[in-house]
Amino acid sequence: MNDITMKDQLIKWRHDLHMIPETAFEEHMTSAYIAEELKKMGVSICSGLGGTGIVATLKAGEGSKIIGIRAELDALHFTEAADHSYVSKNKGKMHACGHDGHMAILLGTAKILSERQHFNGTVCFIFQPAEEPGKGARAMIEDGLFEQFPLDEIYGLHNMPGLPAGTFATRPGGIMAGEDNFVIRIKGKGAHAARPHMSIDPLVIASQIILALQTIVSRNLDPSVPAVISCTEIVTDGVRNAIPTYVEIKGDTRSYSPDIRRFLEEKMRTISAGICEMHGAECQFEYTHEFAPTTNWEEYVGFTVEAAAKTAGKENVTSNINQMMISEDFSAFLEKVPGVFVFLGNGDEHDQKGHIPLHSPSYDFNDDILLTGAAYFAELVKIRLS
Known part of the structure; x- marks a missing residue:
């Protein structure tokens, strides 16, 4: 041929x-x-x-x-x-x-x-x-x-x-x-959108967590060390006129070293739990290793x-x-x-x-x-x- x-x-x-x-x-x-x-x-x-x-x-x-x-x-x-x-x-x-x-x-x-x-x-x-x-x-x-x-x-x-x-x-x-996936589940307290003082707003908490996660790489790792944390989805049980009770943040991380993978997981877990505790919300943190x-x-x-x-x-x-x-x-x-x-x-x-x-x-x-x-x-x- x-x-x-x-x-x-x-x-x-x-x-x-x-x-x-x-x-x-x-x-x-x-x-x-x-x-x-x-x-x-x-x-x-x-x-x-x-x-x-x-x-x-x-x-x-x-x-x-x-x-x-x-x-x-x-x-x-x-x-x-x-x-x-x-x-x-x-x-x-x-x-x-x-x-x-x-x-x-x-x-x-x-x-x-x-x-x-x-x-x-x-x-x-x-x-x-x-x-x-x-x-x-x-x-x-x-x-x-x-x-x-x-x-x-x-x-x-x-x-x-x-x-x-x-x-x-x-x-x-x-x-x-390597790629690791994560899910952060936040349980707050839902309320009417017009009565936010009666809620524990998981969307506000999720926003703070997402912003805080971006400091892990930029303020904890040497700039020469390759690592990425990306939050890619937010899922809630809310509607337009109601503050939700539940929020899920989904995403993934990328890195090369087993030590860095462990560090990212531990730091993300600590930040997520800490912010939730500060606001009186419950936190579940799930982290899985997908690709080496x-x-x-x-x-x-x-x-x-x-x-x-x-x-x-x-x-x-x-x-x-x-x-x-x-x-x-x-x-x-x-x-x-x-x-x-x-x-x-x-x-x-x-x-x-x-x-x-x-x-x-x-x-x-x-x-x-x-x-x-x-x-x-x-x-x-x-x-x-x-």
Whole structure:
């Protein structure tokens, strides 16, 4: 298959998958589509890992080494705002993070490797469910992923709006932050809006807590230490003319260090409880660890940089990008198996497409980088299984 034909095939896969977005652990149509396309390539398929996950294996030569390459199956709960011929057919769901593109890239990698077989060993193509909530990687691991497929190394990528299209970026060590979620429940005393003196106003208390939380990072941590606290939702039982009794504050934190994660939790708990007590309200504080930091194995970064340079040219590869505060389920794999995660530029402000941020209803994966991604993975396999 020549590059022009391969590009057309990649675009078809991507558009087909874009039209059938499914959210976490419900990716049945998506999984079936992937399995059918892999069968055409003659690779061995194991379905149902972690619920809807798929692992396809391809062996060439007599080499004993096994490496894994991963893509994500799930979409997001967004109503698509983009206007194109392959718009989502599933109401209220869309591929707003580019997982459709990642799946197409991995299918393309499987296609290239099945035709060329220019490697010596085994490649596992891992299609993982439920990346967005941070549950799918662990579900596959708990379902015996590494017992059935004892990987020596694992690799992944994610498109990145804001980076020039077709460029690569990675770094040794921490590349993406851990994510923790929190819920602060405040019980005050409801009253008529015209009689506030009869209330213990949980909205006022919540406002003070939200403002106080913003001082934790800015006034307690060294400015060189990456950390973020974001309050993203306020839920009440009030109405326009009544002060509520209950308020919930929801949000998340991002950080890299276990010590910082513990510090944020303890400080947030103390502040929330203290402000509530000061006003005579009750406080419940819930804090959960969702994503571990994504930490690249330093000794393997050079292989990804080499593969990226051979694919896109040295001038289009950054080997020490700044840490980002976004989170990734791939972190669970890197806690078990050596490997590296890289970013593939989706387009910046100078591009006509690809620069719209992730998790936006107007986002769309840039088809021009599909072939670059597949070629990169194929080159990486060639380097690591030579």
